[in-house]
Amino acid sequence: MKTLKIPEATVIRLSVYSRYLNQLENNGIITVSSGEIAEGVNGSPAQVRKDLAYFGEFGTRGVGYNVKDLNHHIRKILGLDNRWNVVIVGAGNLGSALTHYKGFQERGFNILAVFDNDINKVGLRIGGVPIYPVSHLSEYVKKEKVQIGIVAVPAQYAQEVVDALVEADIKAILNFAPRVINIPGHIDFRNVDLVVNLEILTFNMVNK
Amino acid sequence: MKTLKIPEATVIRLSVYSRYLNQLENNGIITVSSGEIAEGVNGSPAQVRKDLAYFGEFGTRGVGYNVKDLNHHIRKILGLDNRWNVVIVGAGNLGSALTHYKGFQERGFNILAVFDNDINKVGLRIGGVPIYPVSHLSEYVKKEKVQIGIVAVPAQYAQEVVDALVEADIKAILNFAPRVINIPGHIDFRNVDLVVNLEILTFNMVNK
DNA sequence: GACTGTGAAGCCATTCACAGCT
């Protein structure tokens, strides 16, 4: 749809703007300026305006932005105007925590099922979400039209889990396993690497 | 120490290179070229060389890099030549998962304690790590020389927990709460935002 | 007067291409 290339940093900020706008909406605030948004998210006014300008003209000169309208636009831009089906692979500590995580539901993500190979976990539920064996993963993803897979298995199993998701024609994957993953370019893929994040902190502490 | 400004992207890649070099070391591989590293981490050879060149000359022309030496250098650059004391605030699902997470210990992070206000959790242990009340947080951080705090509390408590860590003169904070945090500039601070990561994926799926 | 939208400038990171070693 959009052909113009959008910086990933802009997309990240849009998500943060949206969360801030939710807050303003809850406080009954009608109008907001780029400067106020900037203050609320620790950014700059010019950045806010530039980010929004990629997608249209949402504001009124001399006035600012309508909070509700703008938030609606941003949610639509982010694809949050309808809900997404998600599965989590790995029912260990991290997988369980992600399954319980309230923030996903609130933002339009339906966590449909968790997959694990531990025979003692299969059949149980995590906060209402059923646990199935990994052998059923591909079939389930196809049948239930799951678009997003979250990988929270130990590093050595991550590639095979990703392969199974790819085979099932998943659209996007969020990977928590600390391992370089090979994946065809047409699938959206992101890593969340907990150790790397800590090591950036130690680097900064040591090099100053 | 290092005055030259290093791109954050470079630091992230160094952490990934180091993990890949561990793998090579375990496989008994002695020498590696920038091209092989690039292949192993889905990067480019020029990028690998440029990243390393910020910190010195670690390779031999015509030959490549000594795996063990290079890994040692990178770990030192990242500040991993000695261990770090870490506390986790929040003993909920996410805090528990992070406490159990094996990857931290392996890379030199000692998780000393977890803090929570739930009276039913205080006094218990998570995989051997004791849970203390949040009221003891500042005192503990000072006394035990904790350098890194991980914040895994609900969003509405995140700022006050951060304030307590700042007051205790913590050096760095990794925040998992989906909330904009205000923090003095001299403290190293990073967000890991799970929802934002999913929303980047949905943005990419919708806009193609 | 206030605030948005945007071309231009400035800044930063990545890629290129080749000189320099082994």
Added chain:
DNA sequence: AGCTGTGAATGGCTTCACAGTC
């Protein structure tokens, strides 16, 4: 011949500054 180290070129993101609108 092979591979590193690096200045130069390119590409991309952010900031600036102001014209346009209410």
